[in-house]
Amino acid sequence: MIIPVFAGPRRIAFLIWCSSCLAALLHVGCAHSEKRTDTTAWSASPTASQTATNNEPLRFVVSFPPGVRSKPATGRALLFLTRQTGGEPRTSGMFGIDQIAYARNITNWNPGAPLVFEPGQFRAPDALAYPGPLDSLEPGSYRAQALFDLDETNRDYNTGPGNLYSPVISCTLRGARGGTVELVMTNAISEKERKDTDWVKLVEVRSRLLSEFHGRETKLRAAVILPAHYADKAGARFPTLYQVPGFGGRHTSAWGWLDSSEGAKWKKGEVPLPMLRVILDPDVPLGHSVFANSANNGPVGDALVQELIPEIERRFRAIPSAPARFVTGHSSGGWSSLWLQVAYPDFFGGCWSTAPDPVDFRTFQTLNIYEDRNGHWTRDGLLRPLSRRRDRVQMTFNQLNLLEYVLGQGGQLDSFNAVFSPRGTNGQPRPVMDKLTGLVDRDVATHWKKYDIRRLLEDNWSTLGPKLKGKLHVIAGGWDTFYLNPATELLRDFLVTTDHGGYVEILPGDHGSFMTEKIRARIEREIADQFAAGQKNPPATAPGRLP
Numbered sequence: 001m002i003i004p005v006f007a008g009p010r011r012i013a014f015l016i017w018c019s020s021c022l023a024a025l026l027h028v029g030c031a032h033s034e035k036r037t038d039t040t041a042w043s044a045s046p047t048a049s050q051t052a053t054n055n056e057p058l059r060f061v062v063s064f065p066p067g068v069r070s071k072p073a074t075g076r077a078l079l080f081l082t083r084q085t086g087g088e089p090r091t092s093g094m095f096g097i098d099q100i101a102y103a104r105n106i107t108n109w110n111p112g113a114p115l116v117f118e119p120g121q122f123r124a125p126d127a128l129a130y131p132g133p134l135d136s137l138e139p140g141s142y143r144a145q146a147l148f149d150l151d152e153t154n155r156d157y158n159t160g161p162g163n164l165y166s167p168v169i170s171c172t173l174r175g176a177r178g179g180t181v182e183l184v185m186t187n188a189i190s191e192k193e194r195k196d197t198d199w200v201k202l203v204e205v206r207s208r209l210l211s212e213f214h215g216r217e218t219k220l221r222a223a224v225i226l227p228a229h230y231a232d233k234a235g236a237r238f239p240t241l242y243q244v245p246g247f248g249g250r251h252t253s254a255w256g257w258l259d260s261s262e263g264a265k266w267k268k269g270e271v272p273l274p275m276l277r278v279i280l281d282p283d284v285p286l287g288h289s290v291f292a293n294s295a296n297n298g299p300v301g302d303a304l305v306q307e308l309i310p311e312i313e314r315r316f317r318a319i320p321s322a323p324a325r326f327v328t329g330h331s332s333g334g335w336s337s338l339w340l341q342v343a344y345p346d347f348f349g350g351c352w353s354t355a356p357d358p359v360d361f362r363t364f365q366t367l368n369i370y371e372d373r374n375g376h377w378t379r380d381g382l383l384r385p386l387s388r389r390r391d392r393v394q395m396t397f398n399q400l401n402l403l404e405y406v407l408g409q410g411g412q413l414d415s416f417n418a419v420f421s422p423r424g425t426n427g428q429p430r431p432v433m434d435k436l437t438g439l440v441d442r443d444v445a446t447h448w449k450k451y452d453i454r455r456l457l458e459d460n461w462s463t464l465g466p467k468l469k470g471k472l473h474v475i476a477g478g479w480d481t482f483y484l485n486p487a488t489e490l491l492r493d494f495l496v497t498t499d500h501g502g503y504v505e506i507l508p509g510d511h512g513s514f515m516t517e518k519i520r521a522r523i524e525r526e527i528a529d530q531f532a533a534g535q536k537n538p539p540a541t542a543p544g545r546l547p
Contacts (some may be wrong), residue, residue: 001171001401006488009037012188013279013296013347015380017255020229021521028189031154035063036118039226040417044127049083053289054178055167055178055179056174056177056178056180057115057118057119057177057179057181058118058119058135058173058174058177058178058181059117059118059179059180059181060079060117060118060144060146060180060181060183061114061115061116061180061181061182062079062114062115062116062117062146062148062166062182062183062184062185063112063113063114063115063182063183063185064109064111064112064148064164064185064186064498065077065111065112065184065186066111066112066186068111068164068186068187068469069111069162069164069187069188070111071111072108072109072110072111073108073150073164074106074107074108074109074150075105075106075111075149075150075151076103076104076105076106076148076149076157076275076298077102077103077104077105077106077109077115077147077148077149077407078090078101078102078103078144078146078147078148078157078406078407079101079102079103079117079144079145079147079183079282080092080099080100080101080144080146080147081100081101081102081137081143081144081173081327082098082099082100082142082143082181082230082473083098083140083141083142083143084098084143084485085143088145088147088168088284089143089144089168090145090147090157090165091158091160097394097395099130099131099403100131100137101121101129101130101188101407102117102122102128102129102130102134102406103119103128103129103406103407103408104121104128105128109148109249114511116538117180118134118490119133119134119176120136121134122134123135123354125436126436127313128406129406130402130403130406130407131399131402133197135175135176135238136175136256137173137175139172139174139471140172140173141170141171141172141173141174142171142172142173143168143169143170143171144168144169144171145165145166145167145168145169145183146165146183146184146185146364146537147163147164147165148163148164148185148255148474149163149165149408150163150164151163152285153285153375154283154285154470155283155284155285155286155287155288155410156248156283156410157407157408157410157471158189159189159191160191161190161191161212162188162189162439163188164185164187164188164189165186165187165189166184166186166187166546167186167187168185169181169182169183177277179480190493192252192253194223194244194252196400197255198226198266199224199225199226199258200224200225200226200254200255201222201223201224201226201310201316201411202221202222202224202251202310203221203222203223203224203308203310203315203316204219204220204221205219205220205221205307205311206218206219207219207220207303207307207308208297208307209298209299209303209306210300210303211338213298213299214298214509218298220281220303220304220307220308221251221280221281222251222278222279222281222312222314223251223252223253223254223255223274223278223279223306224254224277224278224312224315225257225258225266225276225277225278225279225280225532226233226276226316227266227269227271227274227275227277228266228267228269228271228274229269229274236274236317237316237317237318237319237322237324238274238275238316238317238318238319239273239275239276239315239319239324239325239326239328240275240276240278240312240318240319240324240327240526241275241276241277241278241324241327241328241339242278242280242309242325242326242327242340242348243277243278243279243280243327243328243329243333244280244282244290244291244327244328244329244330244331244333245279245280245281245282245329245332246288246329246331246332246334247287247288247331247332247334247410247412247415248288249333250280250281250283251279251281253279254277254279257279257473261284261361262520262544266520271524272527272528273522273524273527273528273531274527275527275531276312276316276318278312280304280308281450282332282333282336284298284300284418285409285410285414286298286409286410286414286418286429287341287411287412287414287415287416287418287419288332288336288412288415288419289342289411290332290336290339290419291304291334291336291339292334292336292339292343292419292451293343294418294419295419295422295423295429295433296418296421296423296428296429297418297419301339301340301343301344302342303348305340307326309325315436320349321349322346322348322349322534323349323534323535324347324349324531324534324535325347325348326328326348326350326351326352326531327340327341327348327350328351328352328353328354328523328527329350329353329354329356330354330355330515331354331355331356331416331482331484331511331513332357332412333354334355334356334357334474335353335356335357335359337351337352337353337356337358338351338353338453338472338474338479339451339453339473340360341353341455341468341471341527342453342457342464342468345464345467346467348471349471349530349531349534350473350530351471351472351473351526352473352475352523352526353472353475354474354475354476354486354515354523355476355477355480355511355514355515356474356476356484356487357484358453358475358484358487358489359452359453359454359487359488359491360454360455360491361448361449361451361452361454362485362487362490363483363486363487363490364487365386365397365483365484366378366384366385366397366483367384367397368541369432369440369445369448370445370449373439373440374398374437374438374439374440375401375433375438375439375440376396376398376401376433376437376438377396377398377438381447383396383397383398384396384397384398384438385397385482385483386399386400386404386482386540387480387481387482387483388479388483389481389510390479390510392514394481396404396436397413397438398413399513400413400436401433401436402414402436403437404435405435407438407490409427409428414429414431417429417430417431417432419451420432420447420448420451421444421448422444422446422447427486427517427531430444432444432445432448446468453491454487454490454491457491457494457495458494461498465498465499465500468497468500468502469499469500469501469521470500470501470502471501471502472500472501472502472503472505472506473523473526474488474491474492474502474503474504474505475504475505475506475514475519476488476505476506476507476514477506477507477508477509477510477511477513477514478506478507478508478510479508479509479510480507480510480511481510481512482511485506488504488506489506491504492504492505492506507519518528
């Protein structure tokens with residue numbers, strides 16, 4: 001269902017909270033501090049100063065003690081609220097449809113100094129408030145948590161080293177009244193170290209290309225999963241599958257993957273092809289790099305193929321030739337794998353892309369980047385859907401834009417801007433659509449064309465076609481949760497007019513459900529067959545064994 005709203009798009013920031021399908025809420029009077037099970041820097045918890053009957057003005061007072069950070073800090077202070085009974089409010093995620101968040105940017109915040117969040121600060125249309133004004137939320141019981149994002153090198157504020165956060169406080173909120181809620185950020189986030197095991201090896205490489213682009217030391221990371229009997233075959237070289245995680249995913253998932261049913265088969269050697277499985281880290285401060293060179297993230301694709309992959313091949317006895325290099329991924333990782341194959345057609349020997357992000361910007365989910373004037377509103381004056389559950393809208397473009405506007409850069413839509421858009425005069429990516437009004441910037445949309453995979457293939461097929469013969473394998477669900485299947489269908493409609501030798505398939509299912517065990521096994525077999533075919537006439541530089 002699409003919700004009709006009879007209002008101009010410039011009122012979007014005010015209308016979001018009342019027109020969405022989110023059940024967002026509020027009203028105040030703090031009760032108690034919840035017991036935490038994780039390790040914290042300080043064990044002390046703030047004591048609630050208000051009661052359920054307190055009729056004083058509502059105020060959230062946030063601070064951090066000198067013991068957790070002794071120096072002034074600059075960044076974005078975030079107040080999270082939730083009606084859910086489990087988990088931490090700060091970890092609801094970028095697609096949390098029940099997310100409630102408020103933000104304040106602050107410079108040189110001193111230890112012990114109070115920072116106040118109160119209703120009057122969040123009533124303007126451009127306020128850092130999601131889903132709407134603080135005092136307009138429904139009365140009821142909530143759980144509150146504060147976080148201070150001061151790390152500029154990490155996309156996820158929940159993993160940024162040095163970021164501060166408070167224990168979770170249970171509150172009864174009731175509009176503009178309720179008294180003072182104190183949130184003391186006694187916890188500091190530290191980076192979790194990953195250690196090598198017999199199966200997984202961490203690789204970190206300083207990137208000269210990216211360090212020079214950003215003017216700071218920049219590393220590329222990956223986790224290499226070794227095949228069974230790797231140590232027993234000391235003279236053998238192996239093909240390599242490079243896997244790109246989806247949005248929010250990182251190379252660190254390799255350790256957990258080995259504990260899955262797939263990982264169990266891997267360790268037993270019950271796979272069609274003994275190979276290196278490399279989980280790449282796509283995370284950059286502005287979001288997901290998708291390993292595409294960009295004006296904002298820098299030459300990430302070039303750094304991958306010129307710096308990281310050669311180092312992996314040197315360290316782990318990988319066959320250094322295209323017929324032995326394969327790439328795969330799902331969602332943003334699906335787009336990445338397809339892009340890498342198209343952008344570096346002679347470097348990779350085949351891609352298996354599943355549920356890729358939009359591969360044709362004429363159907364950028366439910367938006368035509370080139371023709372639509374507004375990303376929040378359809379031409380019929382309806383809120384433009386962004387995600388669904390079958391035939392029910394879950395989230396709209398204006399909702400996610402406003403949520404990212406409040407939480408800060410690094411979200412999914414911001415990530416697209418960082419990759420596809422030019423850099424603005426302020427040093428930041430120019431958004432293809434205004435965060436609050438949804439108005440599409442035509443100049444920016446034109447810049448996006450160079451990343452439109454279907455357009456790129458069609459415009460350059462005479463050159464790319466022979467290089468991509470038999471290398472393109474794309475699968476999507478017919479009811480994709482994020483409306484990604486229409487773009488995949490347009491890619492299919494073009495490729496069926498060519499002799500590309502691969503396939504583009506639309507299967508029953510949503511964003512993830514079509515990826516059954518049967519489909520995963522099929523992809524593994526196809527990769528094995530592709531490698532075997534490539535070895536019939538191997539390049540002279542890619543022997544199957546070490547000299």
